[in-house]
Amino acid sequence: xxxxxxxRSEIVSARPAPNRSSGAIAWVxxxxxxxxxxxxxxxxxxxxxxxxIPPLYGFFFGNAVPPGGTVEQCRLENAGACWAYIAxxxxxxxxxxxxxxxxxxxxxxxxxxxxxxxxxLIPKVPYKRTNAVLLFVVYPVxxxxxxxxxxxxxxxxxxxxxxxxxxTLIISVVGITLSFxxxxxxxxxxxxxxPIIKTVCVMFIELIRAVPLIxxxxxxxxxxxxxxxxxxxxxxxxxxxxxxxLFTSAYVAEVVxxxxxxxxxxxxxxxxxxxxxxxxxMGFIILPQALKHVIPGxxxxxxxxxxxxxxxxxxxxxxLLEAVKTKNDSAIEWQSANTATTGYIFAAMVFWxxxxxxxxxxxFMEHRLNTGYKR
Amino acid sequence: MSQVSETTVDxxxxxxxxxxxxxxxxxxxxNMHKWYGDFHVLRDINLRVMKGERIVIAGPxxxxxxxxxxxxxxxxxxxxxxxxxNGTELTADLKRIDEVRREVGMVFQHFNLFPHLTxxxxxxLAPIWVRGIPKAEAEATAMHYLERVKIPEQANKxxxxxxxxxxQRVAIARSLCMQPEIMLFDEPTSAxxxxxxxxxxxxxxxxxxxxxxxxxxxxxxGFARQVANRVIFMDQGQIIEENxxxxxxxxxxxxxxxxxxxxxxx
Numbered sequence: 001x002x003x004x005x006x007x008r009s010e011i012v013s014a015r016p017a018p019n020r021s022s023g024a025i026a027w028v029x030x031x032x033x034x035x036x037x038x039x040x041x042x043x044x045x046x047x048x049x050x051x052x053i054p055p056l057y058g059f060f061f062g063n064a065v066p067p068g069g070t071v072e073q074c075r076l077e078n079a080g081a082c083w084a085y086i087a088x089x090x091x092x093x094x095x096x097x098x099x100x101x102x103x104x105x106x107x108x109x110x111x112x113x114x115x116x117x118x119x120x121l122i123p124k125v126p127y128k129r130t131n132a133v134l135l136f137v138v139y140p141v142x143x144x145x146x147x148x149x150x151x152x153x154x155x156x157x158x159x160x161x162x163x164x165x166x167x168t169l170i171i172s173v174v175g176i177t178l179s180f181x182x183x184x185x186x187x188x189x190x191x192x193x194x195p196i197i198k199t200v201c202v203m204f205i206e207l208i209r210a211v212p213l214i215x216x217x218x219x220x221x222x223x224x225x226x227x228x229x230x231x232x233x234x235x236x237x238x239x240x241x242x243x244x245x246l247f248t249s250a251y252v253a254e255v256v257x258x259x260x261x262x263x264x265x266x267x268x269x270x271x272x273x274x275x276x277x278x279x280x281x282m283g284f285i286i287l288p289q290a291l292k293h294v295i296p297g298x299x300x301x302x303x304x305x306x307x308x309x310x311x312x313x314x315x316x317x318x319x320l321l322e323a324v325k326t327k328n329d330s331a332i333e334w335q336s337a338n339t340a341t342t343g344y345i346f347a348a349m350v351f352w353x354x355x356x357x358x359x360x361x362x363x364f365m366e367h368r369l370n371t372g373y374k375r
Numbered sequence: 376m377s378q379v380s381e382t383t384v385d386x387x388x389x390x391x392x393x394x395x396x397x398x399x400x401x402x403x404x405x406n407m408h409k410w411y412g413d414f415h416v417l418r419d420i421n422l423r424v425m426k427g428e429r430i431v432i433a434g435p436x437x438x439x440x441x442x443x444x445x446x447x448x449x450x451x452x453x454x455x456x457x458x459x460x461n462g463t464e465l466t467a468d469l470k471r472i473d474e475v476r477r478e479v480g481m482v483f484q485h486f487n488l489f490p491h492l493t494x495x496x497x498x499x500l501a502p503i504w505v506r507g508i509p510k511a512e513a514e515a516t517a518m519h520y521l522e523r524v525k526i527p528e529q530a531n532k533x534x535x536x537x538x539x540x541x542x543q544r545v546a547i548a549r550s551l552c553m554q555p556e557i558m559l560f561d562e563p564t565s566a567x568x569x570x571x572x573x574x575x576x577x578x579x580x581x582x583x584x585x586x587x588x589x590x591x592x593x594x595x596x597g598f599a600r601q602v603a604n605r606v607i608f609m610d611q612g613q614i615i616e617e618n619x620x621x622x623x624x625x626x627x628x629x630x631x632x633x634x635x636x637x638x639x640x641x
Contacts, residue, residue, distance in 0.1 A: 269450050270487035270546075274501035274553060275477035277469075284500060288491050369491075 074336040081342045085334045089327045093346070096163010096318045102155060105146045106166050112139060113173070121361065123368060136177060159237035163318035165350065167237075171319070172306040172354075175244045179305070180298070182245065183252025184291075188282060190257055201253070208250035213308055216243045221315035240312045248305045255297035259290035292369045299362035303355045321347050382564075382572045382597050384580055392586040395604060396426035400459075401557050401588045402447060407456035409446060416442055417453070418612045424590065426556075429583050431599040431620075432592045434609035435635060440592045443609070444559045447590070448479045461556055477505060480550030484562040486542040488534035494521070494545050495530045498552045506553065513552070520548040524578050540571025547578055558582065560591040596640065600624065608632050 032042045063080035065073045067087030074082035086093070095106055116135040119125040147170075149156045162170075189201035208216070220239040263286055271281040291298070313322040324347045328340040402424040409417040417439050424430060432440045445451040446458060449465050449472045458465045460475045489497050498517035502508045508516070521527040524544035526537075534542055543563055550558060560579065564572045576598050583589060583602045593599070599606050599620050606623040608616045608631075616629045624640070627633045 264487075266483060266485055266487035267489065270481075270483060270489070272450060273448055273476055273479075273481040273483075274549070275473050275505045276501060277473055280504050284504065285489055289489075292491065 071334055071336060074334070074338065079336070079338060081345065082334070082336055082338050083342065085331070085336075085339050085342055086346045088334070089331060092164060092327055093320060093323050094165045096167065096323055097161040098157060098163065098166065099155075099161065102149075102157060105149075105154070105157075109143045109146050110169075112142065140174075159235055162237065164323040165320045167312070167317060168306075168309050168320040171241060171244055171309045171312060172302075174241055175248055175305050175309070176302050178245045179248035179252055179301075182249035183298075184256050184287065186249060186253035187256035187260060190253065191260060205250045205253050208246055209254070213244070213247050213311055214314055216247055217311060217314050219243075236315055237317065240315055240317060244305060244309065244312075247308075248301055251301045251304075252298060255294050255301060256290065258297065259292075259294035260286065262293050263290050292366075295362050295366050295369075299358055303358055306355055306358070307351060320350060382569070382576060382595060384573060384577050384597075384601065388580060388601055389584045392584060393427065393429070393604075394586060395428050399426040400424070401426045401428070401461065402590070403457070403459040404443075404447075405457040405459075407446070407453050407458060409442065409451065409453045409455075416612050417446070420456070420614060422607070422614065424557075424588065426588055427586050428605060429587075429589045429603050430591070430605045430607060431603040432590065432607045432609060433594070433596070433599065433635075434615075438609040439612040440609050441561050444481075444561055444590055444592055447557075447559060448476050448481055450481075473505075477553060478555050479557045479559060480553060480555035481559045482543070482546050482550055482561065482563045484565050486534070486539070486546045486566075488542055488546055488549070490534050493531050493533055494526075494537070497534065497545065498549050501549075502552050516554075517548070517552055520551045521545075523551075523581070524548045525574075538571060539567045540574045543567060543571075543575045544578055547575075547582075551582075557588045557590070560589065560593065562592050562594070564593065564595055594639075596624070608635065610635070 033039045059080040061080075063078055065079060065082050065084045067083050069082075069084035071082075071084070073079060074084060091100065091103070095103060098106060116131065116139055120128065120131050120135060125131075145151050145154070147157065147162065147166075148159070186201050186205055189197045190205065192198045192201070217240060220243040221236060224239060267285055267289065268281065271285040276284065310319050310321040312319055313325075318326060324343040327334075328343045331339070400423060402422070404420050404422040407417060407420040408415070420443060422443075432443065434440050442451055446453050446465075447460060449458075452467075453465075461478055463471055463475050465472065465475060488494075489500070492500065495514060495517055498520065499510065499513040502513040502516065503510055518527055518530065521530055524547060526541055526544060529537055529541060529545070534545065537545065547563075563579070564575050567575060572595070576595060579589070579591070579598065580602055591598070591603075603620050605617060606620050607614055608623070608627075608629075610631050616623070616627065616632045618628075623632075624636065627636055
């Protein structure tokens, strides 16, 4: 054997990794005080929190007027948030001008929606197909009959009287569930080999994307009736729904197209070589992978849609934000320094809860679907 | 030609089922031309493959060998001439294309397994949705072929968890689950580590022993010698020379073939 030769005589067996220092003190030292700059920033951060938290706490809790309080308490010198106002006007924020004796109808719609949506979102619950049919086919019909009335002896409630969170939720839920499939179809159409389909899809996407949502809503409500034959009316609410849905579907289409482009050509070829036709190829092989890639982008669009629903005030509808604004301006009996602020904070919190929920669920789904590449 | 290797599998080939039909034509390519834009990539290809034949296509890169076999299941479109597979001529008719693809299995250089499906789902998807076979039956068939390629224990894993050699064996099993009449191999071992080439060749040889009609684009000259009954040499989009492996390797006729063989064989 030469000098540089080497032959291993025994195999090194695996042993556990060395213990890393753990515990609270080690964590603090590592993350908060590891360098002088870190220490300085940590101290600065603590000072900032000490400066900002007490007044915020005072406004939201300490000096706030809890639900059930009176307007006199809200008008006191150093009073904080006027939660009493929110509690007192809650019905308007949720239902708008929906007649009070009919509140059970939207309540039933909310309850049914939650009852059908929850098991669909939890992966372990069985009967997904039945559940989906109930939610996406039966539920909309039942909801419409319940809310609008006119059948089975239910009193007619015109959409002008719908309002508040009810309108926000209906527009966003319908917008999300319709814009997603339309967006996917548009994305596939844009990639199509067939020139007419491709052109139509490209034109639609580029037209809608180039126009602000406000313009679309405005056109839908003001311009559309001008082009319609005399006497025909399309419900204002429906027009807003169509506008929001088309707008979002154009954006979803472009996000999905990005996902389609990320799928290697080999996947298309392998699926084709097995004899799978176009729709099966897309449905089983391409879309599941492409959509998984673009979950963050799609949810981004849905969150944007949810917040954009507040633009329907342009066409005279009273969504949650507009309902809050209406009461802020008109509820003279609740006039105080913090009333309007509290109203807007409440609206912001409601928007935040829904958007944050969507965001967390999308992250959960990303992790769950991350099967293909896990080792 | 670094990817050319001479890996051979150390065993005698059982030739009892390797019969080439004299009358039944599996694939007939007649005066076929193909262009990529202005580039004439395949020129006047004439190739008749009888049932049970095992054909190896060799040639330098860019010679059009992959393009040729991709035309046979119409992953690529030809512009002139005819391609008839199992009696069905390939035209723009989508129904006929799917009909041909059902009977022709294909194995790719980069495996192209579906990463979001388990191994078992990869194998059963096409039988269930193309052939309409009940799920339980498709799964039984899938397990049979997984055992044949010697990895039944991986059935519930995802492709990303398997080695390259295992993935390629799954890809072969996936094609076999459709019970094709013809198998096309497009450089099946070129993306594999040397240690894994053998396990894939082993599976391919056992397929040949069962009498499968095979067309293999490969740089595995050992495989060509052991299994092929015909070797086709292509260059610049045309078939330059074809012969039985023994004669092809020991007594090449065309200058281009001699040059190619002198570069890859030592």
